[in-house]
Amino acid sequence: MPAPVLEAYTEALHLLGNPASTHAHGQFASEQLEAARERIARRLGAHPALVTLTGGGTESINLAIKGFYWAAVRRANARKSAETPVLLIAAGEHHATIEAAEWLRDAQGAKLRLLPLDSEGVLQPETLRAAITEIGASRIALVSFLWANNEVGSLQPVAELAAIAREAGVPSHVDAVAALGQVAIDFGAVGVDALSVSAHKIGGPVGVGALLIARGATPEALVHGGSQQRARSGTQNVAGAVAFAAALDHAYGASDDEFAAKLARLRAMRERLISGVRRAVPDAVLRGAHASGSEAADPRLAGNAHFTFPGCQGDSLVFLLDAAGVSASVGSACQAGVAEVSHVLLAMGVAEQEARGSLRFTFSPATSEAEIDALVEALPNAVARARTAGLA
Amino acid sequence: MKILAAMSGGVDSAVAAARAVEAGHEVVGVHLALSRMPGTLRTGSRGCCTLEDSMDARRVAGLLEIPFYVWDFSERFKEDVVDDFIAEYAAGRTPNPCLRCNEKIKFAALLDKAIALGFDAVATGHYATVIDGPNGRELHRASAWAKDQSYVLGVLTAEQLAHCYFPLGDTPSKDLVRAEAAERGIQVAQKPDSHDICFIPDGDTRGWLDERLDRVPGDIVDEAGAVLGEHDGALGYTVGQRRGLAIGRPASDGKPRYVLSIRPVSNQVVVGPKEHLAISRIAGGRYSLTGEPGFDLADPFACEVQIRAHADPVPAVASLREIFDEDRTEQHRAGATHEIVVDVDLEHAEPLIGVAPGQSAVLYIGTRVLGQFTIDRAITAGDIDAAERQRVAIESLV
Numbered sequence: 107m108p109a110p111v112l113e114a115y116t117e118a119l120h121l122l123g124n125p126a127s128t129h130a131h132g133q134f135a136s137e138q139l140e141a142a143r144e145r146i147a148r149r150l151g152a153h154p155a156l157v158t159l160t161g162g163g164t165e166s167i168n169l170a171i172k173g174f175y176w177a178a179v180r181r182a183n184a185r186k187s188a189e190t191p192v193l194l195i196a197a198g199e200h201h202a203t204i205e206a207a208e209w210l211r212d213a214q215g216a217k218l219r220l221l222p223l224d225s226e227g228v229l230q231p232e233t234l235r236a237a238i239t240e241i242g243a244s245r246i247a248l249v250s251f252l253w254a255n256n257e258v259g260s261l262q263p264v265a266e267l268a269a270i271a272r273e274a275g276v277p278s279h280v281d282a283v284a285a286l287g288q289v290a291i292d293f294g295a296v297g298v299d300a301l302s303v304s305a306h307k308i309g310g311p312v313g314v315g316a317l318l319i320a321r322g323a324t325p326e327a328l329v330h331g332g333s334q335q336r337a338r339s340g341t342q343n344v345a346g347a348v349a350f351a352a353a354l355d356h357a358y359g360a361s362d363d364e365f366a367a368k369l370a371r372l373r374a375m376r377e378r379l380i381s382g383v384r385r386a387v388p389d390a391v392l393r394g395a396h397a398s399g400s401e402a403a404d405p406r407l408a409g410n411a412h413f414t415f416p417g418c419q420g421d422s423l424v425f426l427l428d429a430a431g432v433s434a435s436v437g438s439a440c441q442a443g444v445a446e447v448s449h450v451l452l453a454m455g456v457a458e459q460e461a462r463g464s465l466r467f468t469f470s471p472a473t474s475e476a477e478i479d480a481l482v483e484a485l486p487n488a489v490a491r492a493r494t495a496g497l498a
Numbered sequence: 499m500k501i502l503a504a505m506s507g508g509v510d511s512a513v514a515a516a517r518a519v520e521a522g523h524e525v526v527g528v529h530l531a532l533s534r535m536p537g538t539l540r541t542g543s544r545g546c547c548t549l550e551d552s553m554d555a556r557r558v559a560g561l562l563e564i565p566f567y568v569w570d571f572s573e574r575f576k577e578d579v580v581d582d583f584i585a586e587y588a589a590g591r592t593p594n595p596c597l598r599c600n601e602k603i604k605f606a607a608l609l610d611k612a613i614a615l616g617f618d619a620v621a622t623g624h625y626a627t628v629i630d631g632p633n634g635r636e637l638h639r640a641s642a643w644a645k646d647q648s649y650v651l652g653v654l655t656a657e658q659l660a661h662c663y664f665p666l667g668d669t670p671s672k673d674l675v676r677a678e679a680a681e682r683g684i685q686v687a688q689k690p691d692s693h694d695i696c697f698i699p700d701g702d703t704r705g706w707l708d709e710r711l712d713r714v715p716g717d718i719v720d721e722a723g724a725v726l727g728e729h730d731g732a733l734g735y736t737v738g739q740r741r742g743l744a745i746g747r748p749a750s751d752g753k754p755r756y757v758l759s760i761r762p763v764s765n766q767v768v769v770g771p772k773e774h775l776a777i778s779r780i781a782g783g784r785y786s787l788t789g790e791p792g793f794d795l796a797d798p799f800a801c802e803v804q805i806r807a808h809a810d811p812v813p814a815v816a817s818l819r820e821i822f823d824e825d826r827t828e829q830h831r832a833g834a835t836h837e838i839v840v841d842v843d844l845e846h847a848e849p850l851i852g853v854a855p856g857q858s859a860v861l862y863i864g865t866r867v868l869g870q871f872t873i874d875r876a877i878t879a880g881d882i883d884a885a886e887r888q889r890v891a892i893e894s895l896v
Contacts, residue, residue, distance in 0.1 A: 421569055422611070425615060426615060491616060492614075494614040495610070
């Protein structure tokens with residue numbers, strides 16, 4: 107955790123008082139909480155009243171998917187409609203989205219339509235438009251898409267997708283968990299109905315997140331109780347909110363220039379890694395959107411590089427690189443720790459055999475050029491060995 | 499050495515890994531994910547394959563301060579062990595999936611991968627001993643015979659044996675392993691032993707098979723081929739079974755009848771008197787040797803044969819010979835040219851009871867494991883002389 111965030115967090119942890127209490131301690135806690143909420147809201151381009159603090163990105167996403175679906179069911183029941191609401195979900199979403207939607211389908215009878223991605227992992231606006239036309243806007247409970255794909259790093263055309271949904275009158279949710287800290291987020295300007303973020307992705311504490319909910323939207327709550335927030339009950343986490351605000355300050359810097367300079371550093375690191383990997387392993391394939399043109403139009407997260415290495419199994423590479431002091435990731439792992447073939451790569455049309463040899467590299471401003479060079483140096487040997495070990 | 503410790507989440511593999519670390523090796527722990535849809539918590543007597551087991555293994559690796567990974571072998575396991583298990587039953591045989599797993603997964607797929615990744619050996623918590631003999635490495639029983647697991651390792655070849663490490667081989671008892679685990683602070687010290695087939699959590703093999711194989715009705719016949727009744731699917735029967743045969747007519751001698759064999763191709767269940775369950779010769783064409791034996795297997799040699807993981811070894815004489823056409827049964831593989839033939843030493847031992855094709859027979863000389871074969875045919879005590887004398891085509895009883 108960055109020092110200023112840790113300091114703000116520990117200082118806030120010393121506070122006594124439930125922000126819902128009316129005595130002096132409570133009032134002080136409430137002031138801290140609401141000041142933090144305002145800072146969080148300002149950083150994300152939203153009014154503080156639109157910020158529901160949650161227990162993390164997964165909860166935010168669940169609240170959006172289930173909350174909007176149940177709201178649509180409630181509306182359908184009110185007008186005695188027999189039509190089952192439909193969820194439109196982009197195919198390469200985070201598991202929090204996909205599992206929530208599949209659970210609604212399997213346990214609650216929801217209709218689920220997965221929207222195909224293009225070969226770079228992008229949901230094309232025409233795909234969304236066609237699906238809305240085909241299904242009928244009035245039947246759609248929610249459309250949900252990523253701001254940036256957490257595995258392959260591709261940025262989505264969020265404003266366009268949001269505009270299509272808005273024009274059709276379809277509620278929309280954007281999962282900005284992976285984008286936070288690497289993309290300027292302006293909730294009001296984008297015009298979606300809900301947006302999920304998580305503090306730990308930007309150096310804040312684990313277990314703190316937020317769902318921004320537009321004024322007119324009325325998602326049902328997941329957690330019922332004292333109605334402390336608009337769509338969530340439970341005593342509020344003052345220190346968590348303070349630390350989240352501090353982490354946002356840290357991630358976005360004191361000025362636009364500072365943030366731009368940070369992104370430029372990350373991009374330079376990313377390009378160093380991409381060209382280094384291509385040099386070291388010529389048949390490695392960079393996955394996701396990439397353009398070496400102007401920074402303003404960068405279609406990829408500044409801190410993400412994702413490759414597939416033909417003939418290798420990702421977990422062999424992780425092991426070998428780990429032994430060489432480089433931590434990489436094979437996409438996602440299940441609860442038992444088994445590396446799973448990336449559903450994102452599959453959704454992009456990558457063959458399963460190729461998808462097995464995937465590695466994701468992410469870096470932060472703290473990553474050094476020497477670390478990247480060490481990775482590039484360790485890679486040829488690791489890939490050669492992993493190829494011998496084969497696709498067991 | 500660079501050691502890959504296979505960690506199931508049980509106490510044996512945990513202590514094995516701990517001893518490997520203590521011996522000064524560079525150890526990395528790996529838990530094998532063998533099921534795509536693992537259960538969340540351990541139920542019954544399963545000792546691996548659940549999330550709880552994976553987590554247990556991870557905690558032990560943390561305690562030992564060694565790197566830990568979970569490797570997915572679920573597809574290989576399904577193809578080589580689970581599907582093989584089903585196919586063997588469908589073919590009227592009774593397979594041992596633990597042997598198959600050792601043969602195809604732990605000491606093949608995992609070992610190959612480990613070696614490719616730069617490891618020297620795979621360590622497991624099996625109770626067995628490896629020693630250097632005059633003709634190379636030899637596999638021996640563990641010093642504690644009660645816990646000896648050399649039977650399920652009988653499938654190992656010389657090449658595999660060269661890269662095996664069994665740190666528990668010389669431990670006198672399981673209690674000592676548990677005590678050692680407790681002393682080391684290993685949380686799974688009192689975790690129950692696993693007994694059942696890991697992929698059949700409730701232990702109901704028949705019920706599990708019923709969900710995967712169609713039952714095809716066929717005839718129940720006597721040894722002469724006379725039809726005595728009908729069965730509702732041969733795979734529901736076990737050699738040695740007496741109850742539930744539903745044969746209308748009593749036997750002419752009034753004695754109860756037992757399942758003697760199952761003929762998968764003709765879909766017949768063969769029944770007969772109890773005496774015919776007593777087997778004095780077994781043979782099989784699918785065999786492997788645990789290292790160089792040091793003598794010519796074609797010359798009959800004295801040995802002991804063990805036909806189940808927990809059966810007593812039985813004195814016998816064995817040899818490797820050509821399969822005579824008249825000895826071929828529905829159980830022999832088409833390509834097999836030679837088989838290991840084992841005759842129980844009836845002067846010093848009782849015949850084997852309840853032998854079913856598909857079971858693995860492991861041969862020992864003293865404590866040394868010589869090799870193993872899958873039983874293709876089993877012959878009752880009374881029939882051997884006639885067969886040897888006349889070489890007539892006795893249709894094998896199984």
